[in-house]
Amino acid sequence: GIQVEQSPPDLILQEGANSTLRCNFSDSVNNLQWFHQNPWGQLINLFYIPSGTKQNGRLSATTVATERYSLLYISSSQTTDSGVYFCAVDPRIIQGGSEKLVFGKGTKLTVNP
Amino acid sequence: DTEVTQTPKHLVMGMTNKKSLKCEQHMGHRAMYWYKQKAKKPPELMFVYSYEKLSINESVPSRFSPECPNSSLLNLHLHALQPEDSALYLCASSHLGLAGGPTYNEQFFGPGTRLTVL
Numbered sequence: 001g002i003q004v005e006q007s008p009p010d011l012i013l014q015e016g017a018n019s020t021l022r023c024n025f026s027d028s029v030n031n032l033q034w035f036h037q038n039p040w041g042q043l044i045n046l047f048y049i050p051s052g053t054k055q056n057g058r059l060s061a062t063t064v065a066t067e068r069y070s071l072l073y074i075s076s077s078q079t080t081d082s083g084v085y086f087c088a089v090d091p092r093i094i095q096g097g098s099e100k101l102v103f104g105k106g107t108k109l110t111v112n113p
Numbered sequence: 114d115t116e117v118t119q120t121p122k123h124l125v126m127g128m129t130n131k132k133s134l135k136c137e138q139h140m141g142h143r144a145m146y147w148y149k150q151k152a153k154k155p156p157e158l159m160f161v162y163s164y165e166k167l168s169i170n171e172s173v174p175s176r177f178s179p180e181c182p183n184s185s186l187l188n189l190h191l192h193a194l195q196p197e198d199s200a201l202y203l204c205a206s207s208h209l210g211l212a213g214g215p216t217y218n219e220q221f222f223g224p225g226t227r228l229t230v231l
Contacts, residue, residue, distance in 0.1 A: 103157075
């Protein structure tokens with residue numbers, strides 16, 4: 001099956017610093033999502049980005065589908081950005097059917113004050 | 114409204130108990146999902162319902178029994194669980210693509226039920 005690799009596995013930042021998280025995937029994908037899982041376990045949708053670039057406030061994401069990777073940029077990090085960031089991909093296209101998300105192992109981000 | 118709700122938030126049960134987890138969404142999504150997440154691991158898919166029919170079962174043990182009574186509700190019935198089944202159980206929902214057309218599968222997750230089996 002498809003492999004989804006995220007790097008780095010752990011990242012520690014000082015408040016105000018910028019960071020880039022990477023997601024590599026081993027095969028073509030239909031969809032790609034970035035999530036932030038907060039300390040209480042809630043998975044928060046950050047981006048739905050099968051290709052191209054999107055921005056939302058201090059966060060932006062770029063997916064280069066032809067080269068099978070996606071990047072998540074966090075600028076001016078805040079302590080509330082702490083948590084685990086997951087990349088998840090849907091490796092199949094089933095017309096009219098359901099699909100599944102395959103998650104990477106995540107990047108654990110700690111932002112210190 | 115992009116909210117998926119789950120009840121209860123926490124559940125402690127013995128190995129002989131029967132309990133149910135509930136999930137609800139009002140976004141008009143026709144696909145609903147159960148995921149299991151162990152500590153320090155990513156979520157893993159358990160079941161998928163599309164148009165209220167079970168479409169994917171990822172070889173989940175029969176002590177987990179899903180049910181989709183209507184397009185807004187998803188249940189997970191639990192019976193004779195083992196301590197290793199303790200985990201965070203996440204529900205999600207998404208739209209489905211039309212037959213013959215492009216798919217659109219942004220999934221939205223609920224807050225989860227943290228299950229402890231004693």
